[in-house]
Amino acid sequence: MKNLFDVMQLLKKYGTVIYTGDKQADLEMMEDEIRELYQLQFITAKEFASALLIIRGRKEDLS
Template structure:
């Protein structure tokens, strides 16, 4: 996983589509969904860490606008 598209594809694989109309809310909801997938044992620790890093990076970019 290297970018937001990859995180979206990971979520899509589990039937999760996030679009709330607000970029910040979308990113926060994606973080929650990734946490749930990890806690349920559906994704690996590596997928979890990589996804969270990408999402945090995107949140940081949004905060700096």
């Protein structure tokens, strides 16, 4: 995974599309969904870590 689009495609693969119009809220929801996918063992530790780094980096950009 290289960017937020890749994270969104990963979520979409599991039937999750997030768009509320509020970028900060979208990122929070994406992080929650990624955590849940990892806890349910749908994604690997590498995918989990990569997705979180991308999401957190984007959160910093918005601050």
